[in-house]
Amino acid sequence: MNRQTAAPDYRDEWYDEQCGGCRFWVALSGELGRDWGACTHVESAFDGQVLFEHDGCASFIVRADGSFG
Incomplete structure (x- = not known):
């Protein structure tokens, strides 16, 4: 679901x-991991x-530490 801001x-x-x-979002390794990850x-x-x-x-659950990426 790509939501355009x-x-x-x-x-x-x-x-x-x-x-x-x-x-539940896990960043990919390397350069792609800056913007892409696996659900x-x-x-x-x-x-x-x-x-x-x-x-x-709709299944989003915030990270316990509040981090992003």
Whole structure:
């Protein structure tokens, strides 16, 4: 679910619910890991898929330490 931040229907709370801040998003190694990672959340429609850090989904769970990426 690529949510474009410039879209008129983009909700403010989605800024804090991007894949890079989800506890189940694991960054790829190397250069790609700056922006891309794998979803490891079994309840997400994107489980097992590689996603851009700014994507999001309804199964988002914030990281315990509040980090991003």
